[in-house]
Amino acid sequence: MTDQPQGIVHGVVEDLELPPEPPPHGPKIWIQENLLGGDTPTARVLNGLLSVIFGLIALNILQYVTSYIFEPSRRWSAVTFNMKLMMVQAFPQADLFRIWVSVGIFFVLVSFSLVVWGGGGGRLSMFSLAKGIRNIGVLFMIVAIMHGAPETWNLVSLPLFTIDSPTAWSLARVVFFLLGLALFAAGFLYLRASGDAAKEQSVPVLSLLVAGMVIITTAIWLIKLPVPEGQFGETTASIARTTTGPWTILFAVAIGSYFLARVLVRVFDPALIKRILLFLWVFSYPIIIMVIQRKPVLLWGDILGGGPTVWWESGLGLFVLFSLIGGAVIWWLALSTDVTVGRVIAIAMGAVLAIGTWLVVNASNDWEDIIRDGVPESAALPLWVAIVAALAGIALIAAGLLIPDGIEIARVIGLIMGVVALLVWFVPMLFVVRFLLITFALTAIAAPSFGGSTQARVRVVAVWIALVFLVVVTFVLGEAETALEFQSTTFLGGFNFSILLAITGLVLSFPLGVVLALARTSTMPIFRLLATGYIELIRSVPMITWLFFGAVMLPVFLPDGITFDEIVRVIGIVAIFNAAYVAENVRGGLQSIGKGQYEAASAMGLSTVQSTALIVLPQAIRAVLPALVGSIIVSFKDTSLVAIIGLADVLFIAKSFVPGQTSPHNFLGTQPQMLFFIALFYWVFTFSFSRMALRYEKSIGLGEH
Amino acid sequence: MTEDRKPMIVSEGVKKWFGDFQALRGVTTTVGERDVVVVIGPSGSGKSTFIRCINRLEVHQEGRIAVDGIELTNDLRNIDAIRREVGMVFQSFNLFPHLTVLENITLAPIWVRKHTRTESEENGMQLLERVGIPEQADKFPGQLSGGQQQRVAIARALAMNPKVMLFDEPTSALDPEMIKEVLDVMKELAESGMTMIVVTHEMGFAREVADRVLFFDYGTIVEEGTPEHFFTNPQHDRTKLFLSQIL
Amino acid sequence: MVTPLEPQTGTSEHAKPPFWRNVTVLKWIAQIGFLTFFIWLFYILISQAVSNLEGTGIAFSWDFLAEPLGVLLGEGFNTSPGSGIEALAVGMTNMLRITASGIVAATIVGTIIGVARLSSNWIVSQVANAYIEFFRNIPLLVQIYFWQSLVLTLGELTVEEEGAAWFFATSKGIAIPWLTPRAGRWQYIALLVLGAFVTRWVYKWRVRILEEKGVETHAGSWALGVFATFLIAGWLVHPIMGLFGFLWSALAWVFGNVPVILFQLVFAALAAWLAYRFIKNFLDERRTPAGLAKLTDDDYFRLTVAGILGLAGVAFFLLGPGNATVSRLLGRDLTFSMNWGLEPIFSFLAEKFDFSTGLPLDFSRPEVVVPTRFAQYSPAVGKAFTPAFVSVWIGVTLYTAAFIGEIVRAGIMAVHRGQNEAALAVGLRRGQVLRLVVLPQAFRIVLPPLGSQYLNLAKNTSLGIAVAYAEVVQVGQTIYNQEGQTLAVFIIWMAFYSIVSLVLSGVVNYYNRKMQLVER
């Protein structure tokens, strides 16, 4: 009964309306209901008392904060002068455009996506907009008044900061107050004037966004603030200082590409644009990191062959070899009905494996050493690797000779390739070849499930070639030196690094997390046991110990000759850590899928791999998307922990670099205010992101009702 | 009726336990080609378990089952072959909610039978026409009524060109006014010569369509016979009691 | 009418399929293959690590646990520990100190915030909302740094402040009045434990009368009264618990003098018995009137594992390693030069339980003393918290409280609105509805997520390292910086946190199950 279809309605996402606001009363009734409410007189008095106490607490905190911010001795220039440092750390000045280009790509993709998927991000009712503006106005006015309030207003005067409040109305305070008054008046008058009509009217969120961009652009061009410690001899500077131009261009690009997208969806097939966009979202990210920001020096000899590199060890050579030979095998595996071809392939692969093993062992080893120590002197190949590889080769040949069924030969090939993928770690070879062989094994195991008609076979082979391309390109780019000149260990730093860590950690953890979740819910006890053990071990130990593990211990565990950069290690650890949490989320989704779905799939003859990939995972992941989005927030907050192991993320720079600066400006002792700023910075990010996540969650109908 | 037909499903002494509970206590029967067999019996008597053993949704522990001459064992090849030949319709439809109606139907032909998409879609549309809802092809299951969903489920099972169709209480989750539309489709299927095993409480259907009726109780077949035999002259006390309660 | 029919020949009847097509065989090949691979990978990594460590000249060993090391810890029951294990013990207690008190405080603050969030009073609910949104959207590390910088901006502790007062808040930390334990505390605690059992018994007894007779028996008040009696009277009569001293010394004698082999036998028997019980219960569950049911391969797997574990346990306890372990457990062999084990523990207790009449606790105000040129808080009276402790404690408490607030709010909202209305309809007042109807039900919903917040809090105390609070990670890091035994320290970290997590989630699960039983 419980496994009825969930009835998820697709495609049509209705705009969720807010529940109707209660009819607007005068402020008197509002106060009576919301501040002095209660059934009995005692309750009303109590409520009033609570209102006063909480109100005073709130006002006090507000005063502390505002006094702290506006205190004349605060040196907020420590923030503005070091903005670039906190965002990108030591990224060279001359190459800064690379960062802007990255941001620009992101803006363009967002604009296009808004058009293609969001339909403009929905609408906001004028009523709540006006109310928001009115309330912000009130808040501004209170802040302006509180800022100058005498200290005796404080209920408790904590000796936290020495506040010498200027009681006079300085110009800034007056301006601030008037701004608040204006906002309040605008909101209030609008509500008064339009009355009930305000509830019917609404504005697209998008136009608000555009308005915001225009206002900001105008502001950064027009508003000049006095600079007390001017760096370039100026006395005033724009609030965006050196970035006025780039931001203006970026906003223009964002708005421009929005309209371009609107034209394009009319001209071309929206489904096609969607697919291209999805592709760009996935691939723009590695390209931004590896090409645009890293500025690699490409060694054409390594890529095309020539010089000291043999042609088949070059990037191009590997790509051609693997996509051709591997592609041919996979073409057959994707519809393995032709037995004769299967026999030839299995025997050929087996022969390559067996003879290759023999050659390697024979060429480089002293048999006596092997028999005596198990490991040859020259350590080319441990004995057991040779034995397993030879046996695997013989098994393949035997399968090719004995099994009269193509599909079963294909199964054996997949199995043996799985073994080979494990063996490659112990055979000396190029690192990229190891990864290509593992990729081949995975593709070979999956190919029979997803092949079939010519169409499907072409698709499988295309995926294979794309994977080969990806692996080869990643390695070529990864091995290339960067041409950037910077004074730190990596080109990544500051906020740029935090973001990279959060996204990469999460993206990499996703496949592992899914596999773990599947294993933990599997019917096979040993897989279940191992997955549960992994997940629980990771989750019971704090993240900081895992980071120490990555920074201090990981190199110890790695075999000789394999080293990774500290940043790479930390990213890997973050991914391994997140995977346990992703797995738990996905497990929740898997458990929400009725048994009937599995039964229907297997009754139709789908294999386990097929029903998992086509039926179970799509539903499970859809069900847990909100939770996964939530874990992006957690992951982003957690990246701050790398400051403890001394990596220069935005927190580390703000807390340790900036307060240590003595030239050109002396920012010693600014640590509290830098932390204040960083707190605000993180808050704005996580808060707005969680709001967007909530909106998204509601739009797919999973939020609270 | 059945003697002259080639045997399609053979079951001999099939036993099945859930933990310490024995759900099947030796079920022996044979279903011939083009036979329509209706299975009735009280709730919990093992009807579902039996037909689920036939396509290996449950694993029987003793006895043997063969479908179209293929023995049901641990052999992966046989299991695959039998699942390809046996279609199943569930009480709770079990359509895939994230796929459209047409995608639900073409899924197995594309991925299991390895047909092309165009070919499968054409065939799928024909099946939708056969069950009477071609206009719903691009909707999602959640947007259909129960009767329509069950007809999609039948079309989905038929898309694999099965030799045998199993129905596990296909109308029990439906509102009364939708039962008929599903039963009509099933009747049409029976007339076209499909071998069918139907667990149902629709006695009208049994009387009209069935070649044979099996009565299950406590995990065994207590009585079997033609519909006339069953509804006019049941032999066993438990059968009589059951029929008196249900009719 | 049914003619027995032979199946068409196609596959040979009852033929065993070849192994590469046999579902069961394939399943087990995959699992065992993977398990082998996994164990082997583990082995490779560990031996690689060990040999790499040897290569750097620091061979893996546990010796540092026993050896004296010259580190000074920021705080704890022993700030200049004599050995590695002592230092780690200080770190662990420091961690547990924050975890335990933080859990209590965060639960209280969080519940208040959660309830306030739902208040009909606009200001109250907005303040609670602001609290939640503020604290949960800023990384905890930033918050801890922030509290630290705040405490450090407090005034200096000056020589002029010498003397006692109710409260000090300076950049040296915060000092408050405190109950300091005195000599009589052991007897008093024992008496209170006894009192708890008596109270429980009294409560059940009153409830039983209530259920049988159907009259109000004030079970709660009775229980409270009994415990209060113990609390107050115990202050005077706790020396009588000195009687236990005899019991403790008797136990200490047993653990100290009975031959080890006897204890080994007991443990071995225990292992065998546990395995036997498991297998027997399992088979009993599968037994039907018609005989034993067919077992699936999963069942066989469990039985085999239970059998192997049982045998392994027996073998372990009877052989050399078992002898060593049991000796250490008893305290016959010194472990890492620590006087630890059952015998020393009971000797220690026997020493503490005497008939002398010392006060159990003693209330005192904090005091500033000037032993040298600099002022500091007196360690003897009151309670002083270091800036590191204060910043970590406030950080994790307020941070976790924000999440608990959300959980409590969601829990209360999840209690069906009908419950609320029904309760109001039978004439309960709002406060009563909350106390009697909504909160008990909400508690059940809230418990599992609350448990995971407690776990998070426990793990988050490890951020203490950022402000040099001497908890287990910080102490461990100090040790491996000095001794180089990274691998050993990591193993200790993992074991410690796993145990803490297991205990915490065990407690939560226990209550959860209890609540669910009540529901039925």
Ligand SMILES: Nc1ncnc2c1ncn2[C@@H]1O[C@H](COP(=O)(O)OP(=O)(O)O)[C@@H](O)[C@H]1O
């Ligand atoms: N997965 C299962 N685990 C344990 N017991 C089951 C399971 N499936 C069915 N049973 C039990 O087997 C018996 C037969 O069930 P079923 O075949 O569904 O009966 P019917 O379809 O005739 O109502 C019932 O008593 C049921 O409780």
Ligand SMILES: [Mg+2]
């Ligand atoms: Mg049933």
